[in-house]
Structure formats: structure tokens, C-alpha cells
Amino acid sequence: LRPGIIGWALLDICFAVKQYSEYGHVTNSMWLAILPQLLYAVDALWFESAVITTMDITTDGFGWMLGFGDLCWVPSIYSLQARFLSSCPVQHSALFTALVATLAVVSFLTFRLSNSEKNAFRADPNHPSVRHLEYIETEAGSKLLVSGWWGMARHINYTGDWFFGLAQCLATGFETPMTYFFAAYFLVLLLHRNNRDEHKCRQKYKKDWDRYCERVPYQFIPFIY
Numbered sequence: 001l002r003p004g005i006i007g008w009a010l011l012d013i014c015f016a017v018k019q020y021s022e023y024g025h026v027t028n029s030m031w032l033a034i035l036p037q038l039l040y041a042v043d044a045l046w047f048e049s050a051v052i053t054t055m056d057i058t059t060d061g062f063g064w065m066l067g068f069g070d071l072c073w074v075p076s077i078y079s080l081q082a083r084f085l086s087s088c089p090v091q092h093s094a095l096f097t098a099l100v101a102t103l104a105v106v107s108f109l110t111f112r113l114s115n116s117e118k119n120a121f122r123a124d125p126n127h128p129s130v131r132h133l134e135y136i137e138t139e140a141g142s143k144l145l146v147s148g149w150w151g152m153a154r155h156i157n158y159t160g161d162w163f164f165g166l167a168q169c170l171a172t173g174f175e176t177p178m179t180y181f182f183a184a185y186f187l188v189l190l191l192h193r194n195n196r197d198e199h200k201c202r203q204k205y206k207k208d209w210d211r212y213c214e215r216v217p218y219q220f221i222p223f224i225y
């Protein structure tokens, strides 16, 4: 995780420096693209211990996906927006900047608060920040949250994560589809990941998972899907 995430952040900073050295200023589009990405990198390192409970570690194990993905794919593909802006500077209106920044803030909060809520609940269900939340007991022994963030949709954390990525793509404007590659790729990754996780949970929790799905029928977006 560390080399890939830090490499991504360093590449982003290099592209901003390149833009500054060639054009004499850093555009608002560049800030709009890289500040959220730097925040995501700091978040990943700050909450590093949470990676131990992710599917990559608990189910997938270390192989091609993590080796190539984290070391090569993440820094080179996730920094595409900054790379594009370093040689094609785009300046946005204040309104467009505010709209994209709002999307970034709301989606980041959804991603972070939902993940933190589940981590806090799993670490200590009686902690004051989570003890008011409703949950169902399962025969497998684990408790499944059915209120708070996890009562809205079964993978509300993926929703926040995807819209946060989309905001970074929107930061490049509408000059080329290339800078939207990340949003398309990440959608496929999260949908595939969601299917794998549903399959795993269905096998683990059996009829308790059906009860859970009845209580929380939406997968990503409350009242829509």
C-alpha cells in the first residue's frame, strides 16, 4: 500500500510543479484534481490498519493484483488527471469549481464516515459513538448494522468512494474522455467487488443475510439501487 499511495501523491505533486514551471501558475483545475487525491492518500495512510480487514487481505491474498496493482497501476493510472492537466491547463469558473468541490467533500465524508462507523462498531459495539445503532445478530457470530450509514445501503462506502473519484475526473473539465478512464474502471472494480462480497456474505451468513437484505434492500444508492 505505502509505495503505491506515496508514489501516486508524489506524481501528482510533480505534475503540479511541471504545470507551474511551464505556465507560471497552477490552475484551479489542478488543485481541484490533486487536493482530493492527496487527502485520499493521507486518509489511506492514516487509517492504514483498516486495510487488514479488507477483502484484499482477508480473501484475495497477495498475488498479481496487489503486486502489480498497488505498485504500478495505482500511481500511474490514478494520477492521469494531474498528468493531463500538467500539459493542458484548464481554468474553471468559480461556480463549476464550487460544484465539483462540493461533490468531492460530500462523497469523501460518505466514504470516510461509513467506513469509520463500521470499523468502530466492529472494534467495540458499546463505544459511545456507535452504541445507539441498530444491528441484527447472526448465527455466524458477527453483528450486522442495519441503521446509520449501513442502514442506507449495503455498500454506501463504495458509493462515496466512486463519486469522490468522479469529482477528480470532473476537475479536468470535458476536454478528453481519457481523464474519465478512472471513473469507468473504478465503477467496474467496485461492481465486481460488490458481487464478490455479496457472494461471500451470503455463504457466510446464509438466511441471516436474507434478513439483512430485507432490512437494507439497496446496494449503493438509497431508494434507487
Ligand code: NDP
Residues within 6 Å of the ligand: 053, 054, 055, 056, 111, 115, 118, 142, 143, 144, 145, 146, 150, 154, 155, 157, 158, 161, 193, 197, 200, 201, 204
Ligand atoms: P467493506 O469495507 O465494505 O467490507 C465488507 C465487509 O464488511 C463484509 O464482507 C462484511 O464482513 C462486513 N459487513 C458488511 N455489511 C456489514 C454491516 N451492515 N455491518 C457490519 N459489517 C458489515 O469492503 P472492502 O474491504 O471491499 O472496502 C473497504 C474500502 O476500501 C471501501 O470504502 C472501498 O471503496 C475502498 N477501496 C478502494 C479501492 C481503490 O482502489 N481506491 C479499491 C478497493 C477498495 P464480515 O465477514 O466481517 O461480516
